[in-house]
Amino acid sequence: MTREDFIAVDRFSFFYGEKQALHDIDMRIPERRVTALIGPSGCGKSTLLRNMNRMNDLIDGVRHRGDIRLNGQSLYDPKVEVISLRKRVGMVFQKYNPFAKTVYENVVFSLRVAGRNRKRELDEVVERSLRSAALWEEVKDRLHDSAFGLSGGQQQRLCIARAIANQPEILLMDEPCAALDPTATLKIESLIRELKEQFTIVIVTHNMEQATRCSDRTAFLYMGRLIEYGDTKQVFENPREDETEAYISGKFS
């Protein structure tokens, strides 16, 4: 059974210094589904995504109001350790950013930092993660070569393998195809559709077709507010709000 409110965003507001980036966002993200966040640049979709693993903590002078809960547990509970939280929430970035290490070491990085170094376990994780990321067949003979020898699309899939290696519950993707060519993009999209069997995926995208192709739910944000949130089909074919319609029909970007 999937849980409808696997990620619960409760009246969440977020501030960079004096500037308010998110206004009272309220949304429920279901388990093992792909939820797309769309909206024009600066609308706060990346900010929202990066709050789901508290990546924004790194920035000086930020504060928030409201709460985000994962499976019922508050992220901002003072007792929550950020590191253990990030082990449950994997993240893939806009620019593929493998480490200056071998393919193998890239995949097992999250296990190594957790102090898990047993060779047999690592070998299994590498194969399983690379297979899940649809990369195993392409790199199984050069696991111990530098990750920078791979093509852009392969590097991004390696980053996905790295994000899922430690079996997170949630996978956050911040415009994962923005730096890739169309072929590589299609590969990643079909990968996303496969991965939702195991993971709850939240994806930020600028690409409307991408949202329709691979997401189950879509949320449209504008000026830091959640304008509309519903099934992807409904949001794109029959939007309730005028702003949503204007955006998806390309009236503004």
Next chain:
Amino acid sequence: MAQTNTAFATTGRSRKGEPFVWLTAAGLTIGVILTLGLLGLVVVKGLEVFWPARLVVLEVEPAEGSGQGTAAGTVAGYVVQERVRRDLAGKTHEEIQVFRGNRELHGEKFVFLDRADIAETRQPGDLLLVERLEGGHVIGRAGALELAGGERLEAGAAGFDERLEQLIEESAGRREELKRIEKDQIGRNAKRVKELNLEAKLAGSDAGVAAELAELREEFERLDGERGEIRERLEADHFVVESADGREIRLAGGELLHVFRPNEAGFLGRLGEMFRRGWTFLSSDPREANTEGGVYPAIFGTVVMTLVMSIFVTPFGVIAAIYLREYAKQGHLVRAVRISVNNLAGVPSIVFGVFGLAFFIYFVGGLVDDTFFPDAEEPVYKSGGILWASLTLALLTVPVVIVATEEALAAVPRGVREAALACGASKWQAIQRVVLPASLPGILTGVILAMARGAGEVAPLMLVGVVKSAPDLPIDGVAPFVHPERQFMHLGFHIYDLGFQSPDSEAAKPMVFATTLLLISIVVVMNLAAIVIRNRLRKKYATSSF
């Protein structure tokens, strides 16, 4: 249709900025010419030192009105330089400077001759250039060998050359043996005697050590006897050389280092001699107030000091930079610290020398001596040494490493850090496993710069442990093998000492060039090695295409 203007606008040269292009190009050209000129001079002069010049015999007959007033006679030697001198009357004289050696005959090793005075120049093949331990080179013809037991072998007799070679080799072996006895055995003996005496003094009676002392005294007697025997053997044989003006020089066999006939040798022979001299220069100890022999202790001191310095400066600088860049809250205080660090790089190096003397030697060294060597008669750590010199230079070069490391850390893309954190790494794990490896090439660049600066620095070293002559190396075969408290020799200081402090500056001149060439080569080699390592790392840790 509107009128179109097809011609491009034309302007004068100055509007296009061409003079500024020339100006910048001229600046670069001047810089390149100066650098190449300097390097060329050092390389040519430095290599010339080792190239064996032909020996000439000059018949001098003073001509009317020549300036030097040299007495008539025969001079043998090689030409060092030519010059034109103008005397008080305004007359010009072409003069040559000749190295004639044979100091015991002439007092001076060099002589200036007016070309007008020279009646005849010859290049006889049998002229010898003899290197010896003391007194400088001897130039002349082989006379005879006077061997122990009254045997006399005239030059030209069968087996003369072989016997001479054998004598030189035997002497070298004996000198080795003598050095071993004096330095190792007698040194160890004396050290033990000193320890026992101290023990006896502390105990108030020498009852406990008397037996061993007597034993040591006996051993010393025996060693002293051996030493005397070897010394006698070194004095027993003689090589007689006839100088160009017919006088004889008797050289003890033990003094002979090398005999060479530069006029007989062909190109290959001279090339071989050049390599032999080069190798001697690199591998042997200095003699004759550093003007002869080699610079091995100075090379050793320079390299060891630079390496020890980088061992201190690299972790120190890198750790400081990591805190400054990664952990410290960026504000006024951090900015002030950063400016101070940058300014530290501009402080005159002698100031660091004074600081090193006051802090490391007098304060830290004094504490070490009071704590660990309270009974030592002479200061151990409370005097200049290679450890304090390395620490002083580490302090001097730490800004270079900090600045380079900070820049390298800042150049690591944010995405890489975020990726590491998103994988559940702590901040330190992200720095240690991802950020530091990615910035390693940049950090190494800083270390290279620091090493180059450290290896070339002289002024502060004069205060904290460099000396003109240090017979004992800081690392040797005597327990505890590493002696960080020892004074040492350094190529940079060696150049200064040779050029400006030498009692015989004419004789020191070639050594100055050779040493300069060597110091530049060492810096270049160390830099090249570091660059190769860095490029390897850069290939390994190349940042992604973004």
